[in-house]
Amino acid sequence: MIRRLIVCISLIFAVNFIEARLPNLEGSDVCEKISEIMNAHVKYKKLDSTLIERVLRNFIEELDPMKTYFIKPEIQKWLSPSGEIFGEIIEDYAHENFSHFEAIHDKMIEAIARRNIFEGRVDKECLPVPIPFKEFAGDCWADDVDALFDRIGMLKSVLLQSSEVFSDERRAKFFSRIVKQRLNYEEMVIGDDMCERKKFMFSNILKAFASSLDAHTMYFTPDEATQFMIDVQRRLFGIGVQLRDNLNGFTIVKIIEGGPACLTNKLKPQDRIVAIDDEPVTGMSIGEVVELMRGDKGTSIELTIVREVLTEDDVKVDETFEIDLVRDEVVISESRIESDCEAYGDGVIAIVKLHSFYQDQNHSSEEDLATEIEKIKAEHKLNGVVLDMRYNSGGLLSQAIAVTGLFITQGVVASVKDNTGDVHHFRDFGRRMIWDGPMVVLTSRMSASASEIVAQTLQDYGCAIVVGDDHTFGKGTFQTFTLDTTHSGDVNSKGEYKVTRGMYYTVSGKSPQCEGVCADIVIPGVFSQKDIGERYESLALEGDSISENFVDTMSDLSSLQRLRVKQFYGLDLQLKIDTYTAHLEILRGNSATRINKNSTYQKFLLMLKDSSDVDDEIFKDNDLQLTESVNVIKDLVFLTHVT
Secondary structure (H helix, E strand, O other): OOOOOOOOOOOOOOHHHOOOOOOOOOHHHHHHHHHHHHHHOOOOOOOOHHHHHHHHHHHHHHHOOOOOOOEHHHHHHHHOOOHHHHHHHHHHHHOOOOHHHHHHHHHHHHHHHHHHHHHHHHHHOOOOOOOOHHHHHOOOOEOOHHHHHHHHHHHHHHHHHHHHHOOHHHHHHHHHHHHHHHHHHHHHHHOOOHHHHHHHHHHHHHHHHHHHHOOOOEEEOHHHHHHHHHHHOOOOOOOOEEEEEOOOOEEEEEEOOOOHHHHHOOOOOOOEEEEEOOEEOOOOOHHHHHHHHOOOOOOEEEEEEEEEEEOOOOOEEEEEEEEEEEOOOOOHHHHOEEEEEEEEOOEEEEEEEEOOEOEOOOOEHHHHHHHHHHHHHHHOOEEEEEEEOOOOOOEOHHHHHHHHHOOOOOEEEEEEEOOOOOEEEEEEOOOOOOOOOOEEEEEOOOOOOHHHHHHHHHHHHOOOEEEEOOEOOOOOEEEEEOOOOOOOOOOOOOOEEEEEEEEEEEOOOEOOOOOOOEOOEEOOOOOOOOOOOHHHOOOOOOOOEOOOOOOOOOOOOOHHHHHHHHOOOOOOOOOOOOOOHHHHHHHHHHHHHHHHHOHHHHHHHHHHHHHOOOOHHHHOOOOHHHHHHHHHHHHHHHHHHHO
C-alpha cells in the first residue's frame, strides 16, 4: 500500500532529520532497547546474520534514502557483509560498541563533502532531461562517481520541472528551502558536537534495527512518538485529507469523510498540493506540512493545487488552482457507519457501510450497526444484508468480536498467539443475534485487521459469502506501543517503540496474515489492481495457522473460569453451515455474466488494466462493485427461497 499505505514520508531528505529533539541515547541505551524489542517480538529473539544484514542496509538507507550521497563500492562490504563482519558486529554489540556503524557514518561525512562539490558543478552544467521519479527510488546506489553526478543532476532537473507551476518569487523560495533542508540535514550528520552526532547515529541504529524485524515494528524519536500518538488518537489535519509525498508536491490520496475538504467538495483525490498560504511546500518535510495545515477551528487556509485535466482534444495537462478552505474538526463519527436499503421481492436488501471498529462513551460499532439493522427490520421485511467494509482498515478487536456476534449464535471468533507461544481465544457469548439470513460481506484490498477478522470468521462459519477484490489487505499481526496512546502522557526522552507481539487467527485456525481474506466471488473495484497489502511489504512476517476451534474446548481457560462460563456458554455454539456456499457456483456464473455484459463495467476494468488508477469522478454516482454485490445477494436470497 504504498509503503504503509497513506503514510506520508519525506523522499528528498531523511525523515529523521525533522526539526527534532534528538533522543538522549548512549550505547547502553541502544543495547537495552534492542533487547526489550527482541524479548517482546513474536519471531526474532537474538541478533543473527540475517538481521544484521538487514540492519546494515536499513542504516545506510536511513542516511541516504535517495541514494544521492554514497556510491556502491564504498558501502558494498556492508551491503553484502562477510562472516567476519557479522562476528565483529555481534562482539561489538556485547560490549555496547557500534564501530561498523560509526565507520558508515564517517563514510557519509566524506560523501557529503563530495555531494557539495557536485552541487556546484551541477548548477553550472547543462541539466539532463527529467525522468520519472520512480527511477530515483530503486534499490541500487550509483556504481561510480560519474553515475552519482548524473543522478544528482537528474534529481535537480526533476525539481526544476516541478517548480514550473510557481511564480518567480515562489520558485526562489522553493529552491532556497531545498538547499536549506539539505544543508541542515548534512550539518546534523556532520555534527560538530560529538555528543549530538552520536545521538543522531544511535537513533538511526534503533530505527534500522526495529524496521529490520518486520513491516510494523518501529522505533520513534520523541517528536515522532508524539506525532504517532496524535494520529492514533485521530486528531487529524485541519482540513481532513491524507497525503503522499511525491517529490513534486503532496498528493491527496484520500479525502476523509466529514472533514472540511469533503464537505466543500473543492478538492479531489490525486490533486497535488504545491503551496499552503502562498508558501511552497515542495521539498518540505512532512512535519513542516503538518504544522502548516493545522490551525485553530474557523481559520482559513489557501491551498495551491495542481490538477491533471483533459483538454477538448483529450490531452492530459496540468492546471493550477487556488482553493480556500476553513479549518475545522474532522468529524470521524459521522462517517463511521452508513445504511441504505434497496427494494427486492416482498422486502428490502439492507446495505450497511461500516468504516471502522470503534467505541467511545456514546457510540460503538456494534451498537450502531445493530441499531441500523433493527431500524430497517422495523420498517421493512429484511430479505438480505450487504455489509460493506471496503474502506475499513480496522480498529478495536473487542468491537470486531462484538460485531461478528451480531450474526452468529455464540462461539470462538478470533484467537491470538503471542510472543510466548500461548494461544488465547476471544469468544462471542451470544448476547444477541440480529440477523441469521442471507448475507454478503463486501471487502477490498483496503480492508484490514479487525475487518478481516469479521469477514473471515463469518466466511469460516458459512454465515456470509465474501465478495469484492480478490483478497483483503492481509494484516494478521498485532502490535503494542510503549507509549499509552489513550492519554497524553510524557514521551520518553530516549524514544518509544512499537513492536509486533503476535498474530491473529479466526475460528478456522487461519490467519489473514499476508494472504488476506480471499473472496468467494471476485468483483473488481478501484483497488483491485493496486499493490496494496501486507504481501507487498519486503519484511512481512509469514502467515501461520493453528488448530480450528469450531468445537470450543475452552482449554485456554482455568478450571474455575470454565465452570463459570459453562453456565451461559457452549449450549448454542454456532455450527459451521453450507446453506449459502452451496450456491457459489451459480452465484459466480451469474456475476461473471453480468459483469461481462455491462459496458460501463468493462470500461472501468479497461481503465484499471491500463493504469490501475481510476478517476473516481467518472464512477462516483455508479458504484459498480457495490451494485454487483447487491445483485449477488439478490441471487442468494432467491436461491435460498426456492431450494
